[in-house]
Amino acid sequence: MLFFLFLTFLMAFVSWNCQGFRNKSSELKAIINSYKPACVAFQETCIRDYDRVHIWDYSIFSNTSSSTRASGVVALAVANDIPSSCFNLNTNLQAVAVRIHRAAMA
Numbered sequence: 792m793l794f795f796l797f798l799t800f801l802m803a804f805v806s807w808n809c810q811g812f813r814n815k816s817s818e819l820k821a822i823i824n825s826y827k828p829a830c831v832a833f834q835e836t837c838i839r840d841y842d843r844v845h846i847w848d849y850s851i852f853s854n855t856s857s858s859t860r861a862s863g864v865v866a867l868a869v870a871n872d873i874p875s876s877c878f879n880l881n882t883n884l885q886a887v888a889v890r891i892h893r894a895a896m897a
Contacts, residue, residue, distance in 0.1 A: 802829035802873075812836040812844065812866075819846070830889070831868040838864050852877050854887045 805828040809815050812833060822831070823846070831846075836853065838844055844851050846868050853866035867889050869875045878888035 804828060804830045804832070806832040806834070808834040810835050810837075812838055813842075823849075829870050829873050830891075833866040833868070836864045836866050838866070848872075850875065852887050852889050854885060 803826045805822055805826060838853060848871050849868040850871055851866055851868050853864060863885050865885050865887050867887055869889055874892035875889050878890045880886050880888050
């Protein structure tokens with residue numbers, strides 16, 4: 792399991808190439824329980840448009856694939872206590888962005 796942990800202003804940000812999201816729930820729970828990250832960035836989630844993804848106390852933002860073969864796909868999970876919204880990117884890249892509303896956090 793390869794992941795990176797970034798600490799910024801006392802908030803943890805985790806980046807994880809999970810190589811398939813569905814079968815990694817125990818690893819994901821361990822990361823969340825250990826680091827309590829503000830945001831988790833997932834690469835290679837292999838989720839599709841019709842897949843339902845839920846992480847307790849997190850909002851999920853992703854660029855899901857409409858393909859019948861799930862491959863690639865990135866996602867961001869942002870803690871629900873952090874005001875955030877999806878940030879539109881005009882690109883063909885597999886990318887997703889979220890705007891963190893700092894003023895509302897104070």
